[in-house]
Amino acid sequence: MSYSLALGPFHPAWRGPQRFILRIDGERIADLEYRDGYNERGCAERLPRLDLPQALFLVSRICGTCSVAHTLAFCQAIESLCGIGVGERAVLLRTAAAELERVASHLAAAATVLETIGLDTQAAVLRNLREATQRVMLRVSGARMAPDFCIPGGVKRAVSVKDREESLLTLPKLTRSVFRTIETMIDDRALLARTVEVGGLPRAAAEQYGVRGPMARASGIVRDVRADSSYAGYTLLPFRLVTQEGGDLYARLLVLVLEAYEALKLADLALQDLSAGDWQGEYPTALNPGSAAAAVEAPRGMVRYTIESDGTQLTKVRIDTPRQLDRLLARTLLAGALLDNTVPIIASCDTCTACAEQ
Amino acid sequence: MIKLFRMNTGSCGACDAEIEAAVLLNRDLAWAGDPFEADVLLLTGPLLPQAKLAFLAIWHKLRESVPLVAVGRCAIDGYPFGQGGLAANPEIVAALKVDGCPPDPGAIAAAVHEALTVGIPAS
Numbered sequence: 050m051s052y053s054l055a056l057g058p059f060h061p062a063w064r065g066p067q068r069f070i071l072r073i074d075g076e077r078i079a080d081l082e083y084r085d086g087y088n089e090r091g092c093a094e095r096l097p098r099l100d101l102p103q104a105l106f107l108v109s110r111i112c113g114t115c116s117v118a119h120t121l122a123f124c125q126a127i128e129s130l131c132g133i134g135v136g137e138r139a140v141l142l143r144t145a146a147a148e149l150e151r152v153a154s155h156l157a158a159a160a161t162v163l164e165t166i167g168l169d170t171q172a173a174v175l176r177n178l179r180e181a182t183q184r185v186m187l188r189v190s191g192a193r194m195a196p197d198f199c200i201p202g203g204v205k206r207a208v209s210v211k212d213r214e215e216s217l218l219t220l221p222k223l224t225r226s227v228f229r230t231i232e233t234m235i236d237d238r239a240l241l242a243r244t245v246e247v248g249g250l251p252r253a254a255a256e257q258y259g260v261r262g263p264m265a266r267a268s269g270i271v272r273d274v275r276a277d278s279s280y281a282g283y284t285l286l287p288f289r290l291v292t293q294e295g296g297d298l299y300a301r302l303l304v305l306v307l308e309a310y311e312a313l314k315l316a317d318l319a320l321q322d323l324s325a326g327d328w329q330g331e332y333p334t335a336l337n338p339g340s341a342a343a344a345v346e347a348p349r350g351m352v353r354y355t356i357e358s359d360g361t362q363l364t365k366v367r368i369d370t371p372r373q374l375d376r377l378l379a380r381t382l383l384a385g386a387l388l389d390n391t392v393p394i395i396a397s398c399d400t401c402t403a404c405a406e407q
Numbered sequence: 408m409i410k411l412f413r414m415n416t417g418s419c420g421a422c423d424a425e426i427e428a429a430v431l432l433n434r435d436l437a438w439a440g441d442p443f444e445a446d447v448l449l450l451t452g453p454l455l456p457q458a459k460l461a462f463l464a465i466w467h468k469l470r471e472s473v474p475l476v477a478v479g480r481c482a483i484d485g486y487p488f489g490q491g492g493l494a495a496n497p498e499i500v501a502a503l504k505v506d507g508c509p510p511d512p513g514a515i516a517a518a519v520h521e522a523l524t525v526g527i528p529a530s
Contacts, residue, residue, distance in 0.1 A: 058461045059414045061438045064423045066415050066458050087458040088417045090488045107487045113421020113509060157424065176431050183428070193428075194421045194509055403420045 050075065054388075058087050062165055062392050064114075065402030069379065071391065078386050083379035088402040096366040101127075101201075101332045104363065109195055111368070112403040114157075116195035117143070117150045118347030119354075119368075124330075125280065125343035126354045127201040131336060136327030137285075139203035142189070144282030145319040146198055147345070148312040149186045153179050153194075154348035155263070155309040156227075158399035162302050165393040166243040174230055175306075178223060182313075185219055188212035189320070203330030213320055220317040227310045234306065244299035248382055248394035251296055258378045261371040262350025264398060267304040268296035274346035281345070286318050298390075301397040336360060349373060349401050372405040373398040408437050409519060412445035416462050417491070418452030421509040422479035426451070429512035429519075436516060447519050448473050450501065453481040453491030466499065474502035474522040479509055500528050 051074045058066035066087035072080045092111050096104050108123045109116045121143055128135060135143075156179035163172035183193045190196035191206045198204055208216070234240055250260070255268035265272060269292060275283045276290050291307040293300035338360035344353035350371030357365040374382075374395075382394055411430065415423050426449060430436045439445035442465045454462065466475065477483055477493055483504050485492035493499055502522045505514055 058458065059412070059442075059465070061413070061440065064415065064420050066417070066461065068461075087455065087461070088415075088452075089457075090417055090453070090455065090490070092488070095489055103487070110419045110421070110481075110487055110508065113419035114424055116419070116421070153424075157427065173431075176427075180428060180431060193511075194424055195419065401420065403418065 051079065056391070058084070062161055062396045063400055065400060067374070067400060067402055069383075069391075069395070071383075071388075073388055076388055078383050078388060078391065081380060081383055083374060083376045085375070085402060086406065088406040090407060092407045093366050093368045097363045100362075105200065106197070109197065111407055112401060113195045114154045114401065115150065115347040115349065115352065115404055117146045117190070117198060118345050118352050120199040121147055121281065122343050122345045122352050122354045123356075124199045124201050125345070126341045126356045127333065127336070129343055130339060130341035130356060130358060131201070131333045133202045133333060135203055135330070137324050138207075138326045139328040139330065141282045141285070141319040141323050142204050142208060142328060143199055144286065145316045146186065146190045146196065147281065148316040148319070149182055149189060151312040151348045152182045152309045152316070153186065155305040155312070156182065158396070159302055159305040159309070161396045162298070162393055165396045166240070168240060171230065171234065171237075178226055178230070181219065181223055185216050185223070185316075188216050200330040201333060203328050205330070207328050208320070208323070213323065216320055217317065220313060220320070224310065224313040224317065227306065227313060231306050231310060234302070241299065243393070244302060245295070245297060247298040247390050248386060248397060249295075249297045250382060254381055255296065258375075258381070260373070260378070262346070262348070263304045263308055264301060264373055265350065266290070266292045267300040269294045274344050274351050278344065280343070282319055285322065286315055288315065298393060298397045305399070336362065347371070347404070349399060349404060352404070368407055370404040370407065371401075373400040409435055409523065410437050410439035410444055410446045411449055411519065412439040412442045413449045413451065414462050414465065416450065416452035416458035416482075417455035418479060418481060422451040422482070425509045425512050426478060426515055429515040432512055433516045436519065442469060445469075445473055447522050448475045450475055450477045450482050451479050453485040453488050454493070454496055454499070455491060459496070471527065474525070474527050475499070476518050476522045477501040477504045478515055478518075480506055481508070502526065502528055
């Protein structure tokens, strides 16, 4: 029996709008059409028309779940254009905020995958850990999500002694809880049965499609901006790269939770090492003419900002963001898959249309 | 149990994540599998042209029966994206608007509860 099934554009298992039109033959997907473009706001074109404070605010709202990564890349590009230095305290605070954001993003993605395969109890554990992470984020950056935090030359807000102490008490507990959850996931047979060799993306295909971030690292691609061209505080902290060889749903899930675990440790270390010193930044009074670029590892892979200036204002901004699914990649991942596995496979890509389409 | 259906019409995702947090923190809130099971519809994002068509397809069928809550500043007036939102689409009437960029999960949960008592405004 053959029929068509449309999923989306609005669906509880994905955050940004995207549509899948599946042609089902028996129990498997025979073919599919992927539609995107629901989230094109034209932010990059809008940025040069704004003054710097407004531009930075818009950058922080291009993606709410990778907001620190976007503002960090934008600020680093401005700093490189204008030759602005950043104090060590600010560098470590930025790193802590960026890693906490990664934890929140990854744990939510992993929880969504677990929910789609019916493992609601484990998903709830991860969701609660994510919520606790957001409360630490509030202490460190002043907001649960999309904080007004990075500014050229530093950060907008110094963490208070009390907030730092509370965060340093909470983070080790969170780290241990995430570790215990990973331990239960590794040999959970119900989880293995639903995820191993499901939705496989071989390494060669991942390379060809230019997949980035955790999705690429789950297919064995050893690539991470934090390791490859170290920025912010990653030279000061012991950073460990997470990769898996499997390329399947299980590998993607493991990369998400293991990276969340590593990110919690990094945020903890960054806050421990916090030196006294300069943290304040301010908007430069004038921009140097020329162009500059900066890349950071956002929760879903490299985000690069290339900016051009005529000496008074920004004239051009190019934002290069990761894209987890496109028409052909969606077909590679889903064609031939069992209908039951469709939503878990899509959830495991952790698509962020807000980043991809800006 | 109050079932929610969330429609992201081009938001940055922060409001959507805070709605997820509201569902986690409030035991009486849950997700609806599709819009026709929902007790409250949630709108995030500035109603971008393509997403608006998909939104209207659902909303036209449910506008008489399910209250709509607009969550977040860009759903209300399009700021900071400079376009769209309910302000630019007066034909879409929300029972409640929750301002914030993003609003707190507590404010979202309170608005959902209030929307059920306020009911559907005449359009």
